[in-house]
Structures are given as structure tokens and as C-alpha cells.
Amino acid sequence: MTLFKQIALILSLFLLIILTTVLILNFQSANKGVQDRLYEDAKNTATSLSLSLGSANGDLSMMSTMINANFDSGNYRNITLIDVDNITLYDRTIEGDITAIPKWFFKATKIEAPIASANVSAGWSQVGILKVQSDATYAYKQLYAILIDLLISFGVIALLGLIIINLLIHAILKPLKEVQKQASAIMRNEFIIQGEIPYTKEFKDVVLGMNNMVSKVKAMFDKGNEELKMHKELEYIDQNTALKNRQYLIDRLPEYLKIDASSKGGINIIVALSGMIEANEKLGHQDVDKLFIEIANILRSSSKIFKNSIVARINGTEFSLLLPDCTNEEGLELAKNIYDYVTKIIKDCGLNKDETFISLGLYAYIHTDTIAQLFSNSDNALAQAKFNKNNIHLVKTENTNEVMGKEAWKKIINQALFKNRFSFVSWSVINTKAKKLEHHVLSINLTLDKSTSYSYAQFMAPAIQAGLSSNIYTNVVSMLFKTPTMISSSSTYSLRLPYEYLDMKETYEEIRELLKNKALPFKLIIEMPDKLVRKDSQHIKLYKDLFQKYDIEIGIFEFIGESDDYQYLQELRPAYIKAESSYFMSQSAQSLSALRLITDSISISLIAVGVVDIETVDALEKKGIHIIQGLATELIEV
Numbered sequence: 173m174t175l176f177k178q179i180a181l182i183l184s185l186f187l188l189i190i191l192t193t194v195l196i197l198n199f200q201s202a203n204k205g206v207q208d209r210l211y212e213d214a215k216n217t218a219t220s221l222s223l224s225l226g227s228a229n230g231d232l233s234m235m236s237t238m239i240n241a242n243f244d245s246g247n248y249r250n251i252t253l254i255d256v257d258n259i260t261l262y263d264r265t266i267e268g269d270i271t272a273i274p275k276w277f278f279k280a281t282k283i284e285a286p287i288a289s290a291n292v293s294a295g296w297s298q299v300g301i302l303k304v305q306s307d308a309t310y311a312y313k314q315l316y317a318i319l320i321d322l323l324i325s326f327g328v329i330a331l332l333g334l335i336i337i338n339l340l341i342h343a344i345l346k347p348l349k350e351v352q353k354q355a356s357a358i359m360r361n362e363f364i365i366q367g368e369i370p371y372t373k374e375f376k377d378v379v380l381g382m383n384n385m386v387s388k389v390k391a392m393f394d395k396g397n398e399e400l401k402m403h404k405e406l407e408y409i410d411q412n413t414a415l416k417n418r419q420y421l422i423d424r425l426p427e428y429l430k431i432d433a434s435s436k437g438g439i440n441i442i443v444a445l446s447g448m449i450e451a452n453e454k455l456g457h458q459d460v461d462k463l464f465i466e467i468a469n470i471l472r473s474s475s476k477i478f479k480n481s482i483v484a485r486i487n488g489t490e491f492s493l494l495l496p497d498c499t500n501e502e503g504l505e506l507a508k509n510i511y512d513y514v515t516k517i518i519k520d521c522g523l524n525k526d527e528t529f530i531s532l533g534l535y536a537y538i539h540t541d542t543i544a545q546l547f548s549n550s551d552n553a554l555a556q557a558k559f560n561k562n563n564i565h566l567v568k569t570e571n572t573n574e575v576m577g578k579e580a581w582k583k584i585i586n587q588a589l590f591k592n593r594f595s596f597v598s599w600s601v602i603n604t605k606a607k608k609l610e611h612h613v614l615s616i617n618l619t620l621d622k623s624t625s626y627s628y629a630q631f632m633a634p635a636i637q638a639g640l641s642s643n644i645y646t647n648v649v650s651m652l653f654k655t656p657t658m659i660s661s662s663s664t665y666s667l668r669l670p671y672e673y674l675d676m677k678e679t680y681e682e683i684r685e686l687l688k689n690k691a692l693p694f695k696l697i698i699e700m701p702d703k704l705v706r707k708d709s710q711h712i713k714l715y716k717d718l719f720q721k722y723d724i725e726i727g728i729f730e731f732i733g734e735s736d737d738y739q740y741l742q743e744l745r746p747a748y749i750k751a752e753s754s755y756f757m758s759q760s761a762q763s764l765s766a767l768r769l770i771t772d773s774i775s776i777s778l779i780a781v782g783v784v785d786i787e788t789v790d791a792l793e794k795k796g797i798h799i800i801q802g803l804a805t806e807l808i809e810v
Contacts, residue, residue, distance in 0.1 A: 347371075
């Protein structure tokens with residue numbers, strides 16, 4: 173129960189108790205007054221009537237007439253005239269039920285009408301004694317009317333009192349509401365500074381303290397943001413040519429070399445300059461640096477036509493051009509153009525093109541290659557290019573014998589989509605320091621029948637080539653919400669959704685409808701690629717608001733710290749960031765410290781994926797990374 177409700181309840185009870193007590197005392201006072209009035213009326217009537225009866229000189233008929241006249245004109249229960257021998261001379265009594273008041277009131281209120289008496293004399297001779305008793309019915313009616321009036325009056329007073337108390341509590345506790353909002357925002361890792369300082373000293377101290385704390389945390393985040401941006405420029409940018417460097421290329425390659433990569437392959441070109449010692453001797457270092465800048469500009473402009481291409485200077489004399497979806501023919505034509513441009517500027521610089529020249533080694537990679545295979549084959553292509561007449565050589569991807577052709581895979585996947593033949597399998601994410609399970613990662617299997625099933629690694633690549641990957645995720649996400657019982661445990665699960673699926677306009681509406689119609693029996697974390705969340709903040713904000721409404725958290729995967737500004741982490745506030753273990757291993761202490769400053773200030777966990785052995789686990793722990801995902805989790809006892 174909130175503090176407002178507690179205070180309101182206590183004050184309301186206190187007010188009602190006071191009003192009830194006053195009401196009871198008032199009613200008791202009214203009751204006593206009515207009873208006193210009954211006696212006074214009876215006494216006055218007995219006295220005045222006895223004097224009148226005395227003038228009748230003992231004539232009973234005249235006295236009865238007088239008694240009847242008084243009885244009929246007043247509210248009396250009984251008027252009795254008895255003689256000196258206690259014999260009733262005349263009696264008049266009213267018999268009637270009290271029908272005007274409820275029975276409960278009659279039972280709860282006892283009124284005793286007293287009997288007043290007076291002597292009746294005729295001269296010096298006593299005629300008898302007159303006894304008068306007032307009618308209590310009249311008193312009951314009066315008391316009941318008084319009670320009703322009191323209840324109405326006190327009801328109105330109580331209602332007004334409760335409204336006034338409610339308004340006063342609202343006014344007094346309004347600063348506390350703002351404090352509560354700020355505290356809730358802090359729990360959600362939001363930086364809110366309360367500008368309106370309360371007048372109440374206790375609230376004022378709390379608000380100032382929380383503002384101070386939020387300011388410090390925000391300053392920590394901003395400091396980490398600036399430091400990380402600075403280190404990224406140093407670690408990812410070649411200072412001479414302003415191209416990306418080898419470290420950047422290695423950190424980005426996992427995005428291109430994976431089963432569910434958006435591109436199934438392309439061309440990687442290694443451009444190497446020979447004869448640079450002679451060039452330095454003839455031109456000097458400054459002019460040679462300018463030559464490198466011109467070459468870098470040529471490489472940068474030549475690769476623009478290929479979406480998501482990467483141009484990097486991987487060492488002093490070599491460059492790399494990673495060109496997704498580039499065909500062999502396009503790659504060879506591009507290499508020849510680059511060769512011609514660079515040869516011309518070498519010649520324009522006055523250098524001997526036979527001493528200073530470039531070689532271009534092209535490797536037609538596929539997305540299932542490893543990073544080592546890509547570099548090895550690219551180096552092999554470059555080595556052969558240096559001995560070619562035109563200094564260009566292409567190494568094609570080795571043909572692998574596919575078990576099934578594209579059409580066969582397409583048929584199987586369409587069949588699985590039509591019959592909902594997908595199922596979930598889960599993998600563990602382990603905290604190696606706490607020796608506990610952090611959450612499960614959901615993956616997908618395709619099961620045609622009892623004896624035929626395919627893993628994600630087997631069917632996803634053909635699905636991407638057939639353009640069916642988004643259909644699969646639409647099917648799988650729908651399955652997750654409509655048949656959540658497929659997942660046995662009630663633990664926390666994460667589901668990774670690719671860029672292409674999340675970027676589709678209809679995806680948001682589909683997920684929104686699913687969430688609206690079905691609640692999940694387990695906690696869910698939707699993982700989004702860093703490439704998407706750092707570029708399209710407005711689109712992601714819709715997802716964030718939607719997921720927050722249904723208590724679904726967001727995780728980020730494929731993080732390499734490439735952003736120009738990390739404010740998006742503060743705005744999105746993901747539960748964790750997942751990056752390749754090689755990324756964490758290659759980070760400098762300063763860069764990793766800056767990243768941790770950002771993530772710790774807003775409670776974001778860092779998770780290393782692709783961890784395969786204990787040696788990597790130990791190395792990550794030395795870097796302060798204790799949450800891992802990969803084959804190594806099976807070697808750790810939880």
C-alpha cells in the first residue's frame with residue numbers, strides 16, 4: 173500500500189471516529205432532553221388539570237369531560253383519576269403501535285415515560301389523585317427525526333472532511349510523488365533531474381540527494397562515452413589515411429562471416445604497395461604519406477557502389493577492400509580500375525612504376541568461411557598477384573559438394589513453413605564468477621519427420637539464399653507466442669532477431685498483435701543487432717516502448733563499439749551487450765574500462781559469445797568479462 177493510501181486511511185478513520193463519537197453524544201443528549209420533557213409535560217398537565225377538576229366539586233361527569241378535553245388535545249399515554257381509597261374513578265388510555273419508526277430504533281432506544289401525579293380537592297375535601305403519563309410515541313418520533321438529521325449532517329461533514337483530507341494529502345505529498353517518479357526512473361537507469369525542489373525539508377533533502385546522485389551517474393556515463401569515442405578513433409582509425417584499420421576489420425568480420433549473414437559472400441581484395449623504400453628515398457615521408465592518402469581516396473570511392481563494404485588499412489603498405497555481394501567479374505573490373513588509377517598517380521609523382529607498384533589479390537569469400545580462411549586465401553591471392561604480369565589475381569571459393577541443391581532446400585523450407593515444422597532448442601549463458609545460469613538462448617531446428625531434422629546452421633544459409641529467412645522468423649516468432657508450451661522451463665529466454673526481419677515494416681505490427689493477444693509464461697529478452705539499434709533510434713524506440721509495456725527486455729548482439737556516440741545505450745537501456753570473445757580480448761585496457769564505465773553506470777551486462785575453451789574463459793576473466801556463451805559453457809559446472 174502506498175504512503176498516500178496509508179495516511180489517507182488513517183486520517184479518514186480518525187475523522188470518522190471523531191464524528192461518530194460526536195454523533196453518539198449528541199443523540200444521547202437529545203434522548204435525555206426528550207425524556208425530561210416528557211416528565212415536565214406530564215407534571216404540568218397533572219398540576220393544571222387537578223386544579224380544574226377541583227372546580228367540579230366532585231361531579232364525576234364534569235371531571236371526565238375535563239379529562240377527555242385535555243387527553244384529546246395533548247400527547248398522553250394515560251390519565252387516571254382515583255379516589256382516596258385507590259379506586260379508579262375515571263381512566264383514559266391510548267393504545268397504539270409505533271409504526272412511524274423502524275423496529276430496530278425502537279429496540280435500540282429505550283424511553284421510559286414517567287408518571288406525574290397531583291391531588292384533586294374540592295374546597296377542603298380531597299376528591300382523589302390524578303395521574304398523568306405522557307405518550308412516549310411522540311418522543312420516539314422526535315428522537316428518530318433527530319437521529320436522521322444528525323446522520324445527514326454528519327454524513328455531509330464526513331464527506332467534505334474526507335475530500336478536504338484527500339486534497340491536503342495530495343498537496344502535501346505531491347513532492348513525494350515526484351521523488352517516487354525519480355526513484356522509479358533511477359531503477360530503470362534513466363537520468364532524470366528533478367527541477368522543482370520541495371519546500372518540506374525532509375523531501376527537499378531527499379530530492380537534492382537524488383539529483384546529486386543522478387548527476388554523478390550521468391557524468392560517469394558521459395565520461396565513459398567520451399573516452400570510448402576517443403579510444404575508438406585511436407583503435408579503429410588509421411591516423412594517416414583516416415581509413416579503418418586491421419582491428420576494425422577483424423571486429424566487423426563476424427557480422428559478414430556467419431550462417432545467417434545478410435550477404436552470402438563477395439570479394440575481399442588485398443591491395444599491397446611494393447617499392448615504398450625507394451619511394452621514401454625519392455619523395456620523402458611526407459610526400460609518400462600524401463601518396464597513401466590519394467590511394468586511400470581511390471579505394472574509398474571505388475568501393476562506394478557496394479553496400480556495407482569495408483575499406484581498411486591493415487598494415488603500412490597493405491589495404492583491404494571487403495565487398496559483399498560483389499561478383500568475380502565486378503571484382504576483377506574494379507581491381508583493374510584501381511590498378512590503373514594508382515599506377516597513374518605513382519607515375520605522376522615521378523616514381524618508377526617498375527619499382528613502385530601495387531598488387532591486388534582477390535578472394536571470392538563465402539559467408540561460411542572463417543576469419544582465418546578469409547585472410548589466408550586473400551594472402552595467397554596477393555602472393556600470386558605479385559608474380560602475375562598485370563599484378564592482379566583472383567582466388568575463387570573452393571566448390572563444396574552440397575548434399576542438396578538450392579531448389580531441394582527451398583522445397584524443404586517451404587514445406588516446413590507450411591506445416592510449422594520448426595522447433596526450439598536452447599543454449600546456456602553462464603556467469604563464470606557466480607557459477608550460475610544467466611539465461612537460455614533460443615535457437616531453431618527444422619524437423620521434417622521423426623528421422624529427418626536440420627540444425628540452424630544447416631538450413632539457415634540455404635534459407636537466406638532462397639530469400640526465406642524473414643518468413644522463417646515470422647513463423648518462429650508467431651510460434652513462440654501461440655505455443656509457448658514448446659519451451660518447457662519457466663526461466664528466462666532470449667531470442668535473436670536479425671536486422672532484415674526487424675527492419676521490415678510489417679514486423680512491428682505482427683509482434684504487437686502477438687503481444688496483445690498472448691502473455692508468455694516465461695521472461696523473454698529480444699536480442700537486436702547493434703547495427704540496427706545504433707542507426708535507427710526512432711524505429712527502435714517503438715520496439716522499446718512496446719516491449720517495455722509487456723515486460724520484455726532488449727539485448728544487443730554483434731556489438732563492436734563502432735558508434736560515434738553511445739547515448740543510444742542510455743536511451744535503449746538494454747539488459748546486456750553481446751560481443752565476440754575476440755572483441756573483448758583485443759580491446760585495450762583503456763577502451764574496455766571506458767566501455768565498462770558506460771555499462772556499469774546503467775546496469776548493462778557484458779556477455780562474450782563464441783567462447784569455446786577454458787583458456788578463453790580465463791583470458792576473459794582477466795579482462796573482467798564473466799558472462800559467456802558458447803561451447804565452453806558445457807565445461808563449467810553450475
